[in-house]
Amino acid sequence: MEKKNSEYNLEFWRELKRRTRVPLSDLTFIFYLVFGVVVFSGFGVVVELVKHSFAGAPFDVSSLTGVRAALSVFYPALIGAATLQLTLEAVKKSESLMVVFAITSLLVMLGFAVFHGIQEFRQESQTQVFWFSVILSVFGIWIWTIANADNPDLKTKPRNDDAVGGGVNRKLKGSTEGFVQ
DSSP states (O other), X not given: OOOOHHHHHHHHHHHHHHHHXXXXXXXXXXXXXXXXXXXXXXXXXXXXXXXXXXXXXXXXXXXXXXHHHHHHHHHHXXXXXXXXXXXXXXXXXXXXXXXXXXXXXXXXXXXXXXXXXXXXXXXXOHHHHHHHHHHHHHHHHHHHHHHXXXXXXXXXXXXXXXTTOSOTTSOOSSOOTTOOO
């Protein structure tokens, strides 16, 4: 029996929920997300925020030129890399809706990056550029989370079928039939 489109759509939304919730309950994943993605990948943003705070300037969007510039290059790199990773994984698993989601996310990000890049260059709509860059950075972190949700290197517990994982008393898969002692 063939699946209906509504069943594929439901599976897609369930998969997005699972990829959002499950990794955020794993401490190793959370540490990697916070330090590897937010702090180290966003190091330019962190440096600009520290520089701004040491200057004693007010937290005013017009005085956050360096922060705006750092945010404007952070989210395209993050979303671009994560959507490419998600696309490659989804193509390998034949998950067409996930491919469409990843490519749509990439195109939306590219559109905003070009539009806000022009605005930042012209020094127009500084508040809009700042807040959209913040929102798109959070979106990028979410896309990265979805793309890496099943990455075994970011999991705390080994899988049960790994050589080092699982109970030592369990029955092993396979048989030794046909081997002579």
